Structure formats: C-alpha cells, structure tokens
Amino acid sequence: METAAQPLLENYQVGTLTLKNRVVMASLTRGRATNPGLVPTPLMAEYYAQRASAGLLLSEGTWVNAHAIGFINVPGIYTPEQIEGWKGVTQAVHANGGLIFSQLGHIGAASHPDFFNGQLPAGPSAINPRTRSFTPESFKDSLTPREFTAAEIKKTIQDYKQAAKNAKDAGFDGVEVHAQAGMLIPQFLSVATNQRTDEYGGSIENRARIVFEILDAVLEIWDSTRVAIKFTPVAISHVGIMTPDEETIPTFRYLLQKLSDYNLAYLHIVGPAEDLTGTPVEVLQNDYFNHFRQNYRGRLMANWGFTQESGNAILEAGLADLVSFGIPYIANPDLVERFAHHLPLAQGDQNTYYAGEEKGYVDYPRAR
Numbered sequence: 001m002e003t004a005a006q007p008l009l010e011n012y013q014v015g016t017l018t019l020k021n022r023v024v025m026a027s028l029t030r031g032r033a034t035n036p037g038l039v040p041t042p043l044m045a046e047y048y049a050q051r052a053s054a055g056l057l058l059s060e061g062t063w064v065n066a067h068a069i070g071f072i073n074v075p076g077i078y079t080p081e082q083i084e085g086w087k088g089v090t091q092a093v094h095a096n097g098g099l100i101f102s103q104l105g106h107i108g109a110a111s112h113p114d115f116f117n118g119q120l121p122a123g124p125s126a127i128n129p130r131t132r133s134f135t136p137e138s139f140k141d142s143l144t145p146r147e148f149t150a151a152e153i154k155k156t157i158q159d160y161k162q163a164a165k166n167a168k169d170a171g172f173d174g175v176e177v178h179a180q181a182g183m184l185i186p187q188f189l190s191v192a193t194n195q196r197t198d199e200y201g202g203s204i205e206n207r208a209r210i211v212f213e214i215l216d217a218v219l220e221i222w223d224s225t226r227v228a229i230k231f232t233p234v235a236i237s238h239v240g241i242m243t244p245d246e247e248t249i250p251t252f253r254y255l256l257q258k259l260s261d262y263n264l265a266y267l268h269i270v271g272p273a274e275d276l277t278g279t280p281v282e283v284l285q286n287d288y289f290n291h292f293r294q295n296y297r298g299r300l301m302a303n304w305g306f307t308q309e310s311g312n313a314i315l316e317a318g319l320a321d322l323v324s325f326g327i328p329y330i331a332n333p334d335l336v337e338r339f340a341h342h343l344p345l346a347q348g349d350q351n352t353y354y355a356g357e358e359k360g361y362v363d364y365p366r367a368r
C-alpha cells in the first residue's frame with residue numbers, strides 16, 4: 001500500500017482538534033511514578049514525548065482521588081504536585097507536536113487494603129470481585145470491599161470533575177473516562193458486583209446512572225468534543241466475576257443510545273480477546289465493531305490487537321474513525337513512521353511492562 005493510501009495516516013478532525021493521523025496510543029499503565037506522592041516524573045515526560053507522532057496520545061490510567069488507587073506506582077491527578085508533574089508531560093508532548101488526553105480512572109473494589117493502611121477499599125456492593133491487585137508487596141487477591149454510601153458516590157463523581165479540571169490546568173487536550181473492564185464504572189454496570197437497592201443499582205438505568213453523572217460532571221469543565229469514554233462489553237484478563245452476562249447486551253444498548261446524544265470526542269471500544277461463541281455476548285462474535293457502528297451515532301475508536309494492516313482495513317471499511325494501539329507502542333515509539341515506511345515492529349520485554357524505570361521504557365530505539 002502506498003503511504004498516501006493508508007487511512008491510518010490521514011489526518012482527522014475532532015471538534016477543534018486536528019489529529020495529524022488516525023493512529024492513537026492507547027493507555028498503558030507502566031508503573032513509573034515511583035515516588036510516595038505518585039507524581040509524574042521527567043522520565044515519564046520523555047517517554048510520552050518520544051511517542052508524540054501519534055495522532056493522539058492517551059495517558060496511562062490516572063487516579064482521580066486517593067481512594068481510587070489499586071496498582072503500584074501509578075500516578076494520580078488529584079494533588080497540586082501531580083498537576084505540576086503532568087505539566088511536564090503535556091509540555092514535552094506539545095513541544096514535539098503531539099496531542100494528549102488524560103485517562104481518568106478509579107479501581108473501586110478491585111483494590112486492596114495494602115493501599116489504605118489496612119482499610120478496605122469500597123465498591124458498589126460488598127461483593128468480592130475476585131480479581132487481583134498489584135500492591136507494593138506483590139500481586140494479592142481482592143477481598144470483600146465496603147459498600148459505597150450514596151454520599152461517597154456523589155463525592156466520587158465530584159472527584160472526577162475536579163480531576164478533569166486538574167487535567168485542564170495541567171495542559172491536557174482532553175480527558176478519557178476509564179470504564180474498561182475491572183474498573184469502578186464496570187463494577188457498577190455489572191449485576192455480579194452491583195446489588196445495590198438505591199438509585200445506583202437494580203435496573204439498567206440505575207446501574208448506568210454513574211456513567212452519565214460522571215460525564216455530566218466532566219462536561220461542566222470540558223467541551224464534549226474533548227471528552228471520551230473507554231468501554232468493553234467483553235472480558236479481558238483479571239476481571240474476576242465481571243464477565244459478560246445476560247444483562248451486558250441490553251446494558252450496552254442503553255449506554256450507546258444515550259451516549260449518542262453526547263457528541264463526545266469518541267467512544268473507545270476494546271475488542272474481544274477470545275472467541276465469544278457460547279457466551280452471553282455471542283451476538284458480537286462476527287460483527288463486533290459494526291455492532292457499535294450501528295448502535296452509536298458518533299466517532300468510534302477501535303482497539304485490541306490491531307496491526308498496520310487490520311487498522312487500515314477497519315478504517316477503509318468505515319467501521320471505525322480512529323484506531324488505538326497499546327502493546328505496539330511499548331517498543332515502537334515511532335509506530336507512525338514505521339507504518340509510513342512499512343518497517344518491521346520491535347517486540348517489548350514483558351518483564352518491564354509495569355516496572356523497571358528507564359529500562360524497557362525510554363530505551364527502545366527508533367527504526368531510523
């Protein structure tokens with residue numbers, strides 16, 4: 001394929017932002033905020049700046065408050081020091097001609113008392129999500145969490161809003177709400193982890209309420225075209241009991257219908273890691289991204305296992321507007337240039353995915 005003929009390399013308009021290509025760097029937790037304040041470091045600024053030729057960069061999942069924590073050395077966006085640290089990142093990315101959104105996350109019940117001086121984390125209900133948390137000591141099994149009070153839910157929503165404001169102050173170009181499998185938002189969506197009897201549990205509308213309350217709060221800070229959300233209706237690793245069930249398809253139908261009115265920057269959808277045959281979401285098996293295209297009116301970003309070839313193909317087929325790449329970005333800071341010149345991709349070292357400071361982080365060379 002000629003360079004000019006690759007849809008991945010075409011620019012793309014999202015509101016007032018011009019993405020110079022349709023290659024997006026997906027969020028990658030890399031565990032390099034190795035300081036007690038979980039402050040982004042100059043090393044992180046260097047890492048993101050190296051990858052600034054992507055049309056858009058997404059930060060690693062970033063904690064919206066101190067209760068949101070559940071994975072070692074992941075930065076936050078709730079203290080003045082963290083905002084200052086992120087300024088270093090956004091300035092470095094902008095200096096290299098890139099754009100970057102902050103991914104706002106909360107891990108809810110999937111955390112561990114190791115992060116809270118022995119206190120239990122909170123989730124939608126007092127139900128063990130049966131997943132694992134990477135604590136300062138080691139990987140540990142999750143426990144039965146505390147149930148969020150209604151007041152804590154309202155406070156958490158306000159914390160998303162404050163984090164969105166902090167992201168703006170730190171110089172980000174927008175925010176992506178992290179609602180991928182395992183996190184707090186899908187814990188509310190899933191009947192397996194949400195057995196609440198108040199307005200946040202029970203019906204689909206109630207389980208999904210927090211999604212829209214968070215978005216509405218964030219939209220008080222940002223124009224809708226600077227706000228995105230990342231979901232997957234299918235299981236990925238370490239999601240414990242939050243696997244797809246009979247409620248998943250109707251829940252997503254409701255979400256997609258309502259989100260269609262939001263004019264978001266994009267809806268980021270993560271594809272299936274495995275065959276869906278025989279699962280409650282089998283209907284998605286042969287038609288995965290088209291299902292979202294048909295049921296969502298707005299810009300769509302596709303993710304999971306894409307290559308240069310399949311990324312160009314899904315754009316060509318009109319089933320997505322943007323394609324995000326996660327693992328390929330670990331060892332290929334110049335992924336866009338490699339696509340442009342049809343150069344081979346390097347493989348990252350899994351031992352340094354989540355730890356290792358410079359090693360396996362900023363030391364992957366460009367192809368040329």
Ligand SMILES: Cc1cc2nc3c(=O)[nH]c(=O)nc-3n(C[C@H](O)[C@H](O)[C@H](O)COP(=O)(O)O)c2cc1C
Pocket residue numbers: 026027028029030060061062103178180230270303304305306324325326327328353354
């Ligand atoms: C090391 C690593 C860290 C990740 N951290 C995050 C994260 O912080 N937030 C998120 O939404 N997804 C995270 N993901 C998922 C990726 O963003 C992406 O959805 C996934 O890797 C599939 O895309 P790929 O096949 O191009 O890698 C992570 C994946 C990996 C491998």
